[in-house]
Amino acid sequence: MMNQSALLKLVALLLLLLLVVHGSDAKMSIIGKQDVKVGEEILLLCKAGGEGEITWKKSGLDIEDEEQMIKIDESTSKLSIKKAEMDDEGRYTCLCEFSNGHSDEVEIQVYVYEDPSFRGTKTFHEFLEGTNVIVPCLVTSRPEVDVSWLRNKQQITTNGGARVYQHTDNALHIENVMRDDAGTYVCQAQIRGRPVLQTLPVSVVVNAPPKVVLKEEMKKVLARSESNVSLVCLVDGHPKPNITWTLPENSDPSRHRYNSDRSQLTIHAVARGDYGEYVCTATNKIAEGSATIMLHVFEAPEVFVSTERVSAVLGEQVSVSCNVSGHPQPELHWLNKHNGQTLDSSSGHIQVVDGVLVVEEMMPSDGGVYSCMAVSASGNASRDVTIQTSPGPPHYLSVSPGPASVHFSLKIKPIDGGTPITSFALQWRQTKAEPWKEVTLSTSDPLAITDLMPYTVYTVRLAALNAVGLGRFSEPSTVRTMGIRGEPDSPVLSSDKMKVKGNSFSVPLKKSDDGGMPLLHFNVRYRPDTDSVEWKEMQLPSSANAVSLQDLSFGSDYHLEVTAVNNNGSSIPATFNFTIAEQPAKSRTMTKGTIVGIVMVIFLVVFLAVDATCCYRNRCGLLMSIGVKLFGQKVPGLKMLDGVAGATNGDMKLKGMSTPRGSLQQSVTKEGGELKEVTCDKAPLTKHEKIQPDRDQAKANA
Numbered sequence: 001m002m003n004q005s006a007l008l009k010l011v012a013l014l015l016l017l018l019l020v021v022h023g024s025d026a027k028m029s030i031i032g033k034q035d036v037k038v039g040e041e042i043l044l045l046c047k048a049g050g051e052g053e054i055t056w057k058k059s060g061l062d063i064e065d066e067e068q069m070i071k072i073d074e075s076t077s078k079l080s081i082k083k084a085e086m087d088d089e090g091r092y093t094c095l096c097e098f099s100n101g102h103s104d105e106v107e108i109q110v111y112v113y114e115d116p117s118f119r120g121t122k123t124f125h126e127f128l129e130g131t132n133v134i135v136p137c138l139v140t141s142r143p144e145v146d147v148s149w150l151r152n153k154q155q156i157t158t159n160g161g162a163r164v165y166q167h168t169d170n171a172l173h174i175e176n177v178m179r180d181d182a183g184t185y186v187c188q189a190q191i192r193g194r195p196v197l198q199t200l201p202v203s204v205v206v207n208a209p210p211k212v213v214l215k216e217e218m219k220k221v222l223a224r225s226e227s228n229v230s231l232v233c234l235v236d237g238h239p240k241p242n243i244t245w246t247l248p249e250n251s252d253p254s255r256h257r258y259n260s261d262r263s264q265l266t267i268h269a270v271a272r273g274d275y276g277e278y279v280c281t282a283t284n285k286i287a288e289g290s291a292t293i294m295l296h297v298f299e300a301p302e303v304f305v306s307t308e309r310v311s312a313v314l315g316e317q318v319s320v321s322c323n324v325s326g327h328p329q330p331e332l333h334w335l336n337k338h339n340g341q342t343l344d345s346s347s348g349h350i351q352v353v354d355g356v357l358v359v360e361e362m363m364p365s366d367g368g369v370y371s372c373m374a375v376s377a378s379g380n381a382s383r384d385v386t387i388q389t390s391p392g393p394p395h396y397l398s399v400s401p402g403p404a405s406v407h408f409s410l411k412i413k414p415i416d417g418g419t420p421i422t423s424f425a426l427q428w429r430q431t432k433a434e435p436w437k438e439v440t441l442s443t444s445d446p447l448a449i450t451d452l453m454p455y456t457v458y459t460v461r462l463a464a465l466n467a468v469g470l471g472r473f474s475e476p477s478t479v480r481t482m483g484i485r486g487e488p489d490s491p492v493l494s495s496d497k498m499k500v501k502g503n504s505f506s507v508p509l510k511k512s513d514d515g516g517m518p519l520l521h522f523n524v525r526y527r528p529d530t531d532s533v534e535w536k537e538m539q540l541p542s543s544a545n546a547v548s549l550q551d552l553s554f555g556s557d558y559h560l561e562v563t564a565v566n567n568n569g570s571s572i573p574a575t576f577n578f579t580i581a582e583q584p585a586k587s588r589t590m591t592k593g594t595i596v597g598i599v600m601v602i603f604l605v606v607f608l609a610v611d612a613t614c615c616y617r618n619r620c621g622l623l624m625s626i627g628v629k630l631f632g633q634k635v636p637g638l639k640m641l642d643g644v645a646g647a648t649n650g651d652m653k654l655k656g657m658s659t660p661r662g663s664l665q666q667s668v669t670k671e672g673g674e675l676k677e678v679t680c681d682k683a684p685l686t687k688h689e690k691i692q693p694d695r696d697q698a699k700a701n702a
Contacts, residue, residue: 028106030094035111035196038142042081042110046094051075052103057093084112086142116141116189116198123201127177128286129208129238135172137187137200150186174204179238182206209287210237212280217293220379221270222300231265231293233280241282241289248276272297298378301326305372310387311468312367318359320385322372330374330381337384338368357385364392364471367418388418391464391471399477403484404454404569408447414464414471421464427473428452428460440465454483454569483572488564489513490574491522493547503552503580509545509562517566518542529557529577554583 032044048054054077056063063069063079070078075096081088089112095105119138127133139147147170149156158166163175174181182205190197213234221229235241243262247253250273257266267274275297281290306321324330334343334352343352349360359366367389373382392415400407406428413421426449427436441447452458457480463473489512498507511519519542525535526549540547547562558580561573614621 028094028096028104030092030106030108032108032110034109035113035194036084036088038085038112038114039083042079042084042088042112044079044092044094044108044110045072046077046079046096046106048075048077048094048096048098048104050096050098050100052096052098055095057095059090060093086112086114088112111194113191113194113196114142116145116191118187118189118198118200121187121200121202124203124205126205126207127174129177129179129206131177133174133177133204134167135174135185135202135204137170137172137189137202139170139187139189141189141191144192145189146192148188148190150188151183156185172202177206179206179208182238206238207286208236208238210235210241210282210284210289212282212289212291214280214291214293217291218296219293220296220298221267221274222379223270223272223274223297224300225269227270227300229267229270229274229295231267231278231280231295233263233265233282233291233293235261235263235280235282235289237282237284237286237289239284239286241284244281244283246279246281248274248278250274251276267295270297298376299326300379301330301374301376301381303372303374303381303383305383305385308383308385310385312359312362312387312389314363314389315361318357318362318366318387320357320370320372320387322355322357322383324372324374324381326374326376326378326381328376328378330376330378333373333375335371335373335382336368337371343370359387362387362389364389364415364417367416369418386418388466388468390469391415391417391421391466393472394462394464394474397462397474397477399460399479401479401482402448403482404452405448405450405481406452406458406460406479408460408462410447416464417466417468417471419466419468421466423465425463425465425470425473426460427462428458430456430458432459436461452481454481455563455571455573456481484569488517488519488566488568488571490571491562491564493560493562493574493576495576498576498578500578500580503554503583504548504550505552505558505578505580506546506548507560507576507578509540509547511542512564512571514564514566517568520565520567522547523563523565523570524560526558526560528553529559552580554580556580 027049029047029049030044031047032042036042046054046056051074054071054075056069056077056079068080070080072078077094079092079094089110091107091109093105093107095103097103117140119140121136121138125133125135137147137149139145147166149166149172156164156166156172158168160167164181165173167173170187172185172187183203185202185204187200187202188197189199213236215232215234219229219231221227233243233245235243240261245258245262245265247256251267252271252273255268255274257268258264263280265278265280275295278293278295279290280293281288283289302325304323304325310318310320312318322332322334324332332355334357335341336343336350341347343350343357345351345353350366351358351360355372357370357372367387370385370387371382372385373380394410394414396411398409398411400409408424408426421443423440423442424447425438425440426447427438428449429436439449447462449458449460457478459476459478461473461476464471491512492510494508494510498505500506509522521542522540522544523537524540524547525537527533527535547560549558549560552558556579558578560576560578562576563573564571611621615624
């Protein structure tokens with residue numbers, strides 16, 4: 001219970017503090033117009049934001065006129081001054097003593113002014129072109145005002161160095177006034193430091209004497225019924241001048257026509273009697289001006305050509321004749337209107353012979369418009385002749401592949417042959433053996449061959465057509481089309497894991513994006529890096545993870561292309577270049593069998609050498625045993641006891657014996673009448689071995 005009571009007291013204290021703070025933070029404001037014209041009402045509304053006692057002050061002094069202070073409610077008061085005077089300008093303060101004992105105040109500055117007055121400043125000025133002019137602007141106001149001049153909403157500078165500027169006396173100065181200076185200017189008076197202003201439009205008119213300008217001071221015209229001539233008199237001035245014409249005595253006014261302001265005189269069906277001077281006179285309130293046009297009338301030259309249009313075949317000769325007439329007799333000239341060249345008998349394969357235009361061996365660049373001209377003092381006349389032929393071949397042409405398409409780009413259009421190109425013929429084929437396929441496109445269409453096979457090499461060319469026919473084709477270009485959307489991405493060949501062994505090659509194959517359709521297979525093709533060798537092609541299943549090639553040519557650089565294929569088409573080929581090294585020379589490398597054989601031969605040689613030594617010196621060994629079996633005791637080359645080959649000195653014969661120790665050879669020697677045993681391995685004789693020779697000796701003695 002005590003805790004709840006303490007909590008309630010704390011909440012009450014917080015609420016009391018909140019009320020006190022809220023009362024002390026009451027916002028005050030004054031609503032009213034700051035700029036008040038003399039005679040208008042000053043009306044200020046004070047809102048205290050809380051209940052309290054509201055009072056007013058002006059420039060720190062209490063306002064005691066209760067009629068001016070009107071209480072609206074406990075938190076709002078109104079201050080009203082019916083007719084403002086200049087003395088009512090000042091700082092007004094609203095004070096409030098709030099019921100909680102807190103006080104606050106707010107103030108506002110009120111400005112009282114009189115409208116700027118231009119004191120009858122003249123609003124229309126008229127000046128003569130070329131003079132220096134002054135346009136005044138007289139302004140009075142309370143308080144003081146700033147004056148500025150504007151034209152087209154742009155303020156005019158006060159810099160005296162300019163031709164049009166505002167002087168220090170607030171007047172507008174224009175030096176050497178021109179026609180372009182005419183217009184409306186605005187004199188603006190603004191109370192200094194306040195957004196109160198008045199404006200006065202002032203019109204400036206610049207007058208100028210008439211000026212007469214002739215397009216031609218002399219006119220030449222042909223005398224014939226259908227010939228008309230216009231004499232133009234251009235007049236300038238302000239106010240706008242009136243125009244009159246003075247005509248030659250022999251002229252017939254019935255054939256004369258004037259425009260609305262009489263600045264142009266037209267003579268219909270010009271005759272010889274219209275020759276003479278025509279005077280144009282312009283008059284306004286400032287002055288008068290005039291100019292003279294001399295009209296010469298002659299017999300007109302005429303031109304006659306054998307034909308006005310020729311459609312020629314490339315390589316053939318074209319001839320067009322021309323005749324001229326008139327007074328005086330005109331000179332005849334042929335002109336190539338395409339390049340402006342005048343043609344004569346020495347102008348190459350296009351010549352003029354006795355007035356006849358001759359084109360030898362027509363070419364596309366010869367097509368165009370040629371003009372036969374008659375030139376004389378009485379004037380000129382001409383007739384155009386159009387010579388047409390089929391277009392020339394496209395020379396500045398680029399070809400680029402697209403998705404299953406080929407695109408042509410013409411940097412410069414082919415020569416049109418003298419008549420506009422209307423369309424283009426696009427041809428393509430895959431091999432030289434097949435005929436060209438063709439599509440015709442208008443000049444406004446994109447130059448593209450579509451619906452081709454993706455990733456396929458095509459030979460393409462292009463020719464232009466005009467009204468005469470089909471022109472020559474461009475040089476054939478070879479291009480490989482790109483894939484279409486939805487086709488797989490190119491497979492990846494891992495160059496860091498490739499293997500080259502002899503004339504075999506292998507590289508890992510990694511699948512990429514299948515384009516949204518399962519891969520069907522991989523197309524592989526390869527060849528040595530030379531155009532003269534045909535591609536070899538093979539196909540791998542979609543599960544393949546490597547490309548392996550066998551029986552390649554030694555010492556060759558190879559180019560490999562691998563393409564992924566799904567139902568949408570083929571990917572861009574993944575390309576790979578590798579090299580098969582030169583075939584190594586045949587070296588005498590020793591195999592294990594060779595080494596074993598050599599070891600056995602060496603062992604056999606050593607064995608025979610040891611055995612032969614044993615046999616020769618000690619009558620032991622394999623050779624000794626073989627010799628005894630073949631020759632008996634008389635072994636060829638055997639050294640006997642006496643030093644005589646084959647003798648035993650006592651006719652005693654011994655044969656080799658086998659012992660448990662192995663194969664041994666025994667021999668008997670006689671030294672001092674005593675028999676000794678000799679063995680190859682020098683091992684001590686056994687009892688049996690010692691007795692056996694004695695028995696053999698006894699048998700021999702018997």
